[in-house]
Amino acid sequence: PRDAAEALDETELAIEGALRPSSLSEFVGQPKVRGQLQLLLQAARIQERSADHILLAGPPGLGKTTLAMIVAHESERPLRLSSGPAIQHAGDLAALLSSLTPGEVLFIDEIHRMARSAEEMLYLAMEDFRIDIMVGKGAGATSIPLELAPFTLVGATTRSGLLPNPLRDRFGFTGHLEYYGEDELEQVIARSAAVLGVRLPADALSEIARRSRGTPRIANRLLRRVRDYALVHGDADSASLSDVQAALELYDVDAIGLDRLDRAVLDALVRRFGGGPVGLSTLAVAVGEEAETVESVVEPYLVRIGFLGRTPRGRIAMPEAYAHLGVTRPDGGAL
Ligand code: ADP
Secondary structure, three states, rough: OHHHHOOOHHHHHHHHHHOOOOOOOOOOHHHHHHHHHHHHHHHHHHHOOOOOOOOEEEEOOOHHHHHHHHHHHHOOOOOEEEHHHHHHHHHHHHHHOOOOOOOEEEEEEOOOOHHHHHHHHHHHHHHHHHHEEEEEEEOOOOEEEEEEEOOOEEEOOHHHHHHHHHHHOOEEEEEOOOOOOOHHHHHHHHHHHHHHOEEOOHHHHHHHHHHOOOOOHHHHHHHHHHHHHHHOOOOOEEEEHHHHHHHHHOOOOOOOOOOOOHHHHHHHHHHHOOOOOOOOHHHHHHHHHHHHHHHHHHHHHHOOOOOEEEEOEEEOOHHHHHHOOOOOOOOOOOO
């Protein structure tokens, strides 16, 4: 599964950390969200209070965690990192919230995966900086109110549609992160290459950008594989276009940046299901992947590049997908 394939070892995590921009001005792209955050942080600074709660929505690897770190850094507040799957009971959340220091920024990744009971506790905490702790059971149960230090919640989700409205409404705003353009990815890669000390000619740089699926995390990862390739093949501090091509071929990244799972989904859709429409769960089973991964990781990019359509009756393959796979459409549509 992709989760396992994406699991980074410690060195990779350390490198990912080193490549993170630490201020809004270093953060490439997303002009809309950057402007929104800038205003929110400035207003909080003027009034010397904690910034409003922020929800960041968008596919993995587009910079949600990085932005949470920037919010903490720019407002000179400490940052606490947690995630929805780590909050399985209201008690987990109560422990977390009551240990925050005044003004702390709390980042909850994958907030849509938090337990329901914790969600309800979070409403009150976000609104009034207060929680009610239940003590005892049955008729003798009572709730004890607990005051919290003010904090700024930054929630991240790949599925904002899964958040209940009362939770969504309690965020000061929702920033929707978009896939990056090639020119923006070039800037991300140029910056990372400088940090890693690798020289890249312009053609090599744009080739990596073109194959990064609109995603900075993927751009950085491909850059590291290209650097490995150049290193092993003799040049420790520069990589050429042919290094890029050879490295990416080795890692099954195709000419437009689709990886094995992307191609498996397209292949199943086109060859096995005759181009659709086919339901999400059927498609996911066919490629041996979780429906959630297919829906939130694979599909958004395929939709964005016009290869896949989501219709009320299911997923369909678009003409561009047939052309990319080199398959003739059943209706004989021209390729
Ligand atoms: P998410 O939380 O959305 O999955 P991250 O914030 O962890 O994504 O970003 C993944 C990687 O991509 C990080 O190493 C980060 O440095 C890099 N990155 C993301 N967005 C940008 C950006 N706008 N500019 C530069 N690097 C970025």
